[in-house]
Amino acid sequence: MRKILILLLAILYVSCETNPPTTPTTPIVEYGSVKLISNVPNAKIFLDGNDTGKLTPDTLKTTVGNHIIELVKDNYDSLILNVNVLKNTEIELTANLFAANKIVLIEDFANVSCGPCVTSNKIIEHLINDNFGTSKLVAIKYPTNFPSPVDPFFLANGPDCNARMGYYNILFAPTTIVDGNLRPTSTDSNDVKNKIFSELAKVPQFIIDVSASNAGSNYTINISVDVKDITNIDFSKLVLHSVVTETNIEFATPPGSNGETKFYDVMRKMLPSNQGESLASINQVGVYNFQRQVTLNSAWIQNNINTVVFIQNKDTKEIYQAGSTF
Numbered sequence: 001m002r003k004i005l006i007l008l009l010a011i012l013y014v015s016c017e018t019n020p021p022t023t024p025t026t027p028i029v030e031y032g033s034v035k036l037i038s039n040v041p042n043a044k045i046f047l048d049g050n051d052t053g054k055l056t057p058d059t060l061k062t063t064v065g066n067h068i069i070e071l072v073k074d075n076y077d078s079l080i081l082n083v084n085v086l087k088n089t090e091i092e093l094t095a096n097l098f099a100a101n102k103i104v105l106i107e108d109f110a111n112v113s114c115g116p117c118v119t120s121n122k123i124i125e126h127l128i129n130d131n132f133g134t135s136k137l138v139a140i141k142y143p144t145n146f147p148s149p150v151d152p153f154f155l156a157n158g159p160d161c162n163a164r165m166g167y168y169n170i171l172f173a174p175t176t177i178v179d180g181n182l183r184p185t186s187t188d189s190n191d192v193k194n195k196i197f198s199e200l201a202k203v204p205q206f207i208i209d210v211s212a213s214n215a216g217s218n219y220t221i222n223i224s225v226d227v228k229d230i231t232n233i234d235f236s237k238l239v240l241h242s243v244v245t246e247t248n249i250e251f252a253t254p255p256g257s258n259g260e261t262k263f264y265d266v267m268r269k270m271l272p273s274n275q276g277e278s279l280a281s282i283n284q285v286g287v288y289n290f291q292r293q294v295t296l297n298s299a300w301i302q303n304n305i306n307t308v309v310f311i312q313n314k315d316t317k318e319i320y321q322a323g324s325t326f
Contacts, residue, residue, distance in 0.1 A: 030064040032085040035092040038071055039201050043079075043097060046070040059090070071095055075203045098136060098200040101207050105310050105322040106139040106196075108186070109165065109175040112256025112263075113148035120174040120186035125264055127193060134326035137196060138308050139265045140243050144173045152255050153266050156297075160267060163274035168317070180312055180319035205229040208323025210309050214302060219244070221271070221292040221307050223323075227285045235283060237315050239276030242292045243308045244269040246300050268305075269294055279311065 036045060038056040045054045048068055052060060056071060062085055069081045076097045083091060106124055110117040121141075128137050142164050143153035154161050164170075168177060174186040179199045184191040207226040212219060221242060249263045270276075271292040282288060296302060310322040 030087045031061055032064055032087055033059050033061045033090045034067075034069065034083055034085060035059045035090055036069065036071070036095065037092070038073075038095045038097055039197065040073060040076060040097045043071040043073040043076070043095075046072065056095070069093075071097060073097060075100055096197045096200070099203045102200055102202060102204045103135070103208075103322040103324070104132075104137050104179055104196050104199045105308065105319050106137065106192075107142060107164070107168075107177045107180075108139060109142050109144050109168075109170045109173055109177075111144045111146060111148055111173045112151045112153070112254070112260060113258055114144075114173040114256075115258050116187050117174045118258050118260055120176060121260065121264070123187070123189045123192055124176070126189070127196065131193070132196065132200075134324060136200060138322055138324045138326060140245055140267050140308050141263070141265045142267050144170065146173060148256055153263070156299075157268065160270045160274045163270070164267075180317040204321045205231070205233060206311055206321040208309050208311070208321055210307055210323045210325050212305075212307050212325045214296065214305075217296045217298070219294050219296050219305065221294075221309075221325075223290040223292070223309050225279075225288045225290070225311070227282060227288065230283075230285060233320075234313075236278075236280040237313045238279040238282075238320075239312055239314050240279055240290065241276040241310050241312060242271040242290075243267055243310075244271065244294060245306050245308060246304050247306065248304050249301075265306075265308075268297070268300060276312070276314075 036056050036058060041056055043056045045052045045056060045058060047060060047062060064085050064087050066084050069083055071079045077100050079095055079097055081093060081095060108124060124139050128134060128139060142161050143151045144165060145151060145154045176186040176192060177183055178195040182195040184195045205228055207228060209224040212221045245265045246268050247264045249266060251261045254261050271294060306325045308322060308324045311320045
């Protein structure tokens with residue numbers, strides 16, 4: 001009996017023992033930072049969908065890992081950035097905000113026997129197709145009569161080519177002009193791109209909508225110009241240019257000495273003339289409609305025809321806005 005009692009006491013003693021409490025593990029949170037700069041200041045900064053209360057330029061401190069940053073500003077397209085934040089590291093991001101509805105125009109002067117024109121043509125096509133898209137950037141290629149005086153595109157419409165070359169005092173090919181006033185180095189893609197960025201940051205005072213239809217060889221263009229803001233605009237100086245272009249023109253053999261066989265956005269006809277149409281009658285905000293008609297040349301491929309329309313100050317040469325059928 002005594003042995004049984006001792007055994008029971010031993011069991012009770014063991015069962016009353018407890019293990020020491022464990023210390024809960026606290027996860028280690030690591031941080032990094034992101035410095036945000038935008039070409040247009042005072043854009044709201046959102047982090048992973050939450051308003052940070054900060055405006056560019058500013059620096060965010062946040063946890064290590066992948067985050068989504070959104071920049072929002074009135075009259076500009078919102079911009080989403082994906083960023084991988086690193087521990088104890090500051091990442092600097094420079095963002096380019098684009099004004100809503102702004103379309104930049106590149107006018108390029110080239111020749112089928114101009115060697116550097118091969119590079120400039122490739123740059124423009126790459127920027128339109130792979131960087132900006134036709135909702136932000138359109139082009140018109142004006143043929144020159146130098147170095148080769150027998151460029152077939154120039155010969156097809158010398159008067160309109162000469163008018164535009166004379167207006168800009170074009171002396172060299174290639175010459176690239178962005179929105180009438182900016183002249184980047186045609187063969188420097190970064191220079192061309194930066195000039196486009198600077199123009200896309202401008203909030204447009206006009207919105208241009210363009211549509212076109214054809215019945216046989218009769219090509220009709222309908223243009224709507226929405227005047228949003230007349231501040232500091234002298235309409236007596238403004239002209240509306242409508243330019244019919246043809247793209248994806250292919251030759252079996254190069255028509256010139258630079259080896260190119262495919263050409264894009266070539267000017268075919270300026271309407272109603274190479275002087276454009278005066279907008280002097282406009283004096284208030286509102287929508288104004290215009291129509292153009294032209295007979296398509298039988299040598300043109302109808303499916304490759306488009307129209308680019310733009311508003312330009314004839315004295316300062318500034319182009320305020322463009323639109324197209326692209």
